[in-house]
Amino acid sequence: MLAKIDGHPFGGIQLTGERFPLAEVRMVAPMLPSKVVAIGRNYADHVKEMGNDVPSEPIMFLKPSTSVIGHGEAVAYPQGLTERVDFEGELAVVIGRLCREVPAERAKDVIFGYTCANDVTARDLQKRDVQFTRAKGFDTFCPLGPWIETDLDASDLALTTTVNGELRQSGRTSQLLFDIPTLIAHVTAVMTLLPGDVLLTGTPAGVGPLTPGDEVSVGIEGIGTLTNRVVSRD
Template identity: 40%
Template sequence: MTSWIRFQSADEKFGFGVLEDDCVIEYEGDMFGTARSIGIERHLDQISLTSPCAPSKVVALWNNFYALAEKLGKAPPSHPLFLIKPPMSVIGHGQPIVRPACYDGKIAYEGELGIVIGKRCSNVTVQEADAYIFGYTCVNDVTAAELLNEDPNFAQWCRAKGFDTFSCIGPAIRSDFDWQSARVVTRLDDVERQNYPLSDMIFSPAQQVSLISQDMTLMPGDVIACGTSVGVGSIKDGATVSVSIDGIGALSNVLQLRRTPSGAAEG
């Protein structure tokens, strides 16, 4: 299996490559097209990870796990229920989640599996869908929870989930990943909050890709966040959320303390 990352080097150069132990072998070209190694090896402590892809959109599912549906008293849907998160919301491993200046309320984490699309995808069948999946990654689908139902006339899913830095993706994209035997584990300041099997999904990755591709064209690098299960909770300013999936890695981000106009941290 291959793990792909994107990075920024100390000289502020952006690049991508393949992880091998504690190094990255740098590539050139297009990660989703023609890519070749250029023979440069960089140690991980010499680079900063960015999001492993730059999606044109993040498609985020709701109510896609039987355990959570049962807890919420919801029937399994007949089609994936989703919202769209903008590309400006995407950050990578180690980058801060920034509390919106306009919002003082609860911010929630959701540890999830992410599907990364590898080529233009429209109206594909379930049988064809795997050929359009480049690989899998970890996602923290962050939510300004108190905005969801702020207006009783309209649920504000896109606003609550679309703030800058509210789509944490990474640390890597793993190809040929056996999602059916994996679990998502979310830790808040090293305390386990979520630990659930991906086999409990209502719609499999292939079903998600097929059905969503019938609603919109998916492009290379787009991410489908597969939804979360039980254990969602809130993040305090300064806390670290880590979403890990064996075979992919651990995605960690800190909710950044708000800054006053003078630059001092509030707290």
């Protein structure tokens, strides 16, 4: 069941008393981020499977707000432009207030909550371009949801990704090379974050290809499961 709220989640909210069965509701992304800041190579086993070196500092990139979709919405496979689209299940941190130059020890003050993310990536374009922007910036390549969990210790959560029900990724957020407070300090030393902005914390090993017709789910302990099917863009 879903309970309806009044007000803005980054201000104050009140329960209206209305409730709806989950199955009868179409979910949209639980925020409209002004930006999605993502971190690459933040799990050692994924760094290894990609043949990369462990970074000495977090590797930061941006996904455009136009790439965001919600739970149950379709990932559009841009056929003709890429021949390899991969899932990357990730823990997403949702920022609750305008902040800059946040020390790691105060990072929890700027976190509104957590959700599941899929950092969908055209792997062939990522390799060809070096810059990640095109490969990770297609419309629909940033599923977020199904909702924001605001009361959670995110330091050691199980994260799994399945494709058509088959387990493909299994990690724990305790394996992050750079933990969430370190990432928030690193990112906010560069750019101001706004309420609703999203930080993707990286993906564990097991990334692999999607094809139209697939159903991909990212599940995180204490949050829920984000499921999206893949369709051809045209």
